[in-house]
Amino acid sequence: MFKLSMIVALFIFAKGITDIYRRIEKSSWMFKSILCLEMVGMLLQLLFTGGIDSPFLWCVMNPSLIAASYISAAYGCLLLLGYLLLATSFFYYISGGDYESIGTFLMDNSYFYLMLLHMAFFIHVLTDVKNKLERANTRTNETLWHIKSLYQIVEAAAQSESGNLRKIFTEFALRLTDQKMAFFWDSNANEDDERLIVHGTTGSEIEASIGFAMESRLKEFQSQDSPSLVNLFFHGEYLIMPVKSTTRFWGVLGIKMEAYSQEEGKHWFVQQLYFLSELCAIVLERHQLERIENQLIIIEEQNRIAAEMHDSVSQHMFGIVYATHSLIRQWPNIPEKQLKEQLQLILESSNIASQELRSSIYSLSSRKNGSSFWVSTVTSHLDSLSKLHTVEIRMKVTGDEHRLPVNHQKALFRIISEAAGNAIRHGYSSSIEVELILATGEAKLVVNDNGDGFDVFGRLSDPKLNGLGVSNMKFLVQSLGGTIEISSNQGMGTQILVIMPIDYYEKRN
Secondary structure, three states: HHHHHHHHHHHHHHHHHHHHHHHHHOOOOHHHHHHHHHHHHHHHHHHHHHHHHHOOOOHHHHHHHHHHHHOOOHHHHHHHHHHHHHHHHHHHHHHOOOOOOOOHHHHHOHHHHHHHHHHHHHHHHHHHHHHHHHHHHHHHHHHHHHHHHHHHHHHHHOOHHHHHHHHHHHHHHHHHHOOEEEEEEEEEOOOHHHEEEEEEEOOOHHHHHHHHHHOOOHHHHHHHOOOOEEEEHHHHHEEEEEOOOOOEEEEEEEEEHHHHHHHHHHHEEEEEEEEEEHHHHHHHHHHHHHHHHHHHHHHHHHHHHHHHHOOOOHHHEEEEEEEHHHHHHOOOOOOOHHHHHHHHHHHHHHHHHHHHHHHHHHHOHHHHHHOHHHHHHHHHHHHHHHHHHHHHHEEEEOOOHHOOHHHHHHHHHHHHHHHHHHHHOOOOOOOOEEEEEEEEEEEEEEEEOOOOOHHHHHHHHOOOOHHHHHHHHHOOOOHHEEEEEEEEOOOOOEEEEEEEEEEEHHHOO
């Protein structure tokens, strides 16, 4: 009955102290203190159960294994050593002279001490294996996070204007380094307020100090290829990495180094900035080349149109002008019949020139020839998504789509694509409705889905849960002076409302 009572008491004690362990932070002083108290409790319970011959002797392994699992092998061995010293001294003293010396006591109970030593060695090996597995798991998670980040960056870069790319890379510098503030200083920006892009905890004084430091050390950053530390005195230290391609210096990518990260070392952050700066330079260079390519395409098309006008319309117009000039000079001496013939020829040439000019205009203008290339492109993309994922997607366009400027067309296409993709991938929607209303001076986009929905505030306020797609949509909308509103509830689907002023871009220019 006594042993049964001890088992019940130990069970209750184990349940209670396990709940306490779960609620306390594993590396806190309170956790270590409770471990010590448990070890003392294991020592005291031996007083009532037979001392060194107690059947509950091995309960001492519980705090030792917990220490090895959650703190360190050294702490677990230290607990065991303290337990051995106290137990040996105490039980030798209460033995009342049953042993000739302490050596005899140790020899008679050598099985216990050898077993504890083996268990201590086992704890050390177990902890070493656990630490290696944790490090391997950490490296695996970091690798997966980098692969995911690389995919998100490339996807966002492919769907963003060059002006948004700096914001995207600044946000990812904040995510990958897990610091509180990151910035991108753009050396090619035209205005001072657009030159510095900051994410995270900031203030006007900090931004002014960063801007001044970057301006004053511009030549130094242009000449270096490795990161450097810049001390802004009261605003802390910043790890700076130049963003350079083979042909151009784009700017500087930097993060603020927190005190704890400086103690841990900067090698990890240097690797992240190297990775981001090289990728940023490549993407910016590619956007620059695409912009030049588009300009060359436009110039080539202009030359083609000019050649076509010269070979057709211009020749007819020249003939008309020459014939009219000749007719005016010879008017008094030309018979009436011949005059009518000449005027008839001029009229026919004018009609031919007018027809060729109208044909060229209609072939160039989508408004004139009745085509809607943008709407058909968006519809085709949504149809592909619908067939690929077996999702019903309906699109409705109200108003004249030809009034949309090119920048608005590109932005709305990317927003629609991102919203539909998120509804399918994350919301598991089976039905999506896209409605675009084009009114005078304004474009309104509404995307509704019947997916799982989510907590908008909780998701968007956490950088680790908030994907880059939402941020990219916000960048696109804000760059065109519009607003975006996301409404959602668990199990109630999601609605995205975008309103863009159509004349904002022209007014800004």
